[in-house]
Each structure stands twice: as C-alpha cells, then as structure tokens.
Amino acid sequence: MSQAAAKHDVYQAIADPTRRKLLGLLSDKEMPVKEISGHFPMTRTAVSKHLRILGEAGLVQERKVGRETRYRLDAEPLKELKDWLAYFDRFWENKLSMLKHYVEEEEVRSYKEE
C-alpha cells in the first residue's frame, strides 16, 4: 500500500540493457543524475526515465541533496527474480536427469500415440 501504481515490475525493469548497466553502476555508489548520465550515450532525460522505471520496480531509491537527486541501488526486488529462477534449477543443475525425464516421457508417448 505504501507505493501505488507499480506500473513496471522487476522483470520488465531488467529487460533493457541500459537499465541493467544502471544497476551495475549504482551498486558501487550513490550518484546524482548528471554523473550517471555521463556514462550513457543518450540525453539526461532519457536516463532519468530509465531511473524512474527502475524506481517503480523498487530497484533504486532516490534522495534529494540540494539541487541534486541521488540514486542508489536497492537490490531487494531482485529476490523475486532469484526465486523464480530457482524453480528451474533442476533443469540444468544436472542435465542428465532432465534428459532422462524426457526420454521416459517419450517412451510412454510413443507407446500410446504413435
């Protein structure tokens, strides 16, 4: 309830390479927009928009200092991604069991349908 209008989720947020780079950049230290945008071949406004999307996903937090707005990483929402990803662990943690899975599937299916 604390933050309405979560228009962008973490999956969308990291879909864009610029935004992934932003997260890497802001993991080192807090940074004002001007300094941030110096690292990207686009206008400050464009970077600012990316930052807003990251903010909506909860991946960055902002703080006003004088006329600056400083952004820093908040990695917490990445947990959701990590959890989602964990489900697929068994499918490549050992590829053998996955293969076995499909081979057995196939034997059953061949017998029934083909």
Added chain:
Amino acid sequence: MSQAAAKHDVYQAIADPTRRKLLGLLSDKEMPVKEISGHFPMTRTAVSKHLRILGEAGLVQERKVGRETRYRLDAEPLKELKDWLAYFDRFWENKLSMLKHYVEEEEVRSYKEE
C-alpha cells in the same frame, strides 16, 4: 554462428508474464501448440508468437511430430540470468554490509562536499 539473428535475448524473453508461464508449463512436459494455447486466454497465433520469441532466446526447443510441433523447455540460457544476478548477491545476502557500505560512503561525502 550456428544460430543467426538472435533478435531476442533471455532478458526480454522473460519480461512478459505469458512467456514466463509458458516456461513453467513446458518444464513439466513437451507439448504441441494446440494443447499449450488451451492454457491461455488468447489466440493460438499469439501463443505461437510467444513461443517463437522464447525459441529465439533459446529457452524452448521444437520438434515436429506429424502435423504437430511440440515444444519443450531448454533452461540453459537462464544461466546467463543467474550469473548476472549473482553479482548482486552481496547487496542482500546480508543487508548489514550493504548498509555499512553506504554509511561509509556518506561520511566521506559529507566531509568533502556538504
């Protein structure tokens, strides 16, 4: 070189909730398009497009069986995601060290600038 025109990467592929659901569905078993599309409130063509995008990202593999095309999960490309994610582990594996990080940053900055 084996696969040209990788128009979609794994980050984009999983950005869409329908496609994430598809991956979950296809992790259980190989499935033909018609059966797959039965699980979604959209046309078969739409589902087919999502499958193509997943295919471009290497996340599903297809196999022709008679007039069917059966799809199955290939989780391997998710490794890239997992690796990318691993970089951020330190930022929430123990939140204390992260906090410490910023506090120290801030002390230095206050001293220099404010």
Added chain:
DNA sequence: ATGATATGATACCAATAGGTTTCGCGTCAA
C-alpha cells in the same frame, strides 16, 4: 480423394517503449 486438423506466415492494429527537444522550477554561487 476429400475433408478436418495443426501449424506458421502474413497483414493489420492499438498501445507501449525508448528516445528527443523544450520548458519550468528549485537551488546554488557571484
């Protein structure tokens, strides 16, 4: 051979995404 089935290809559409330029406003420095 004929008709139903499974699918991909194609053309089309509205909404969103990613970018730009311009503008206004608060803050800092002279």
Added chain:
DNA sequence: TTGACGCGAAACCTATTGGTATCATATCAT
C-alpha cells in the same frame, strides 16, 4: 538578485510489442 545549474514534466516522434483475423500448407482420417 541575477544567472547558471540540476532536475523532472510535457509534448512529440518512431519502432516495437502484443494482440487479432485470415490464409496457405502439410498431415491425418475416412
């Protein structure tokens, strides 16, 4: 107090996305 600075908001543009309906083709069943 007057600029310059840092930033977000707004209007705008084009390409992409997610969806549709329609069509062509290959395969299966009769």
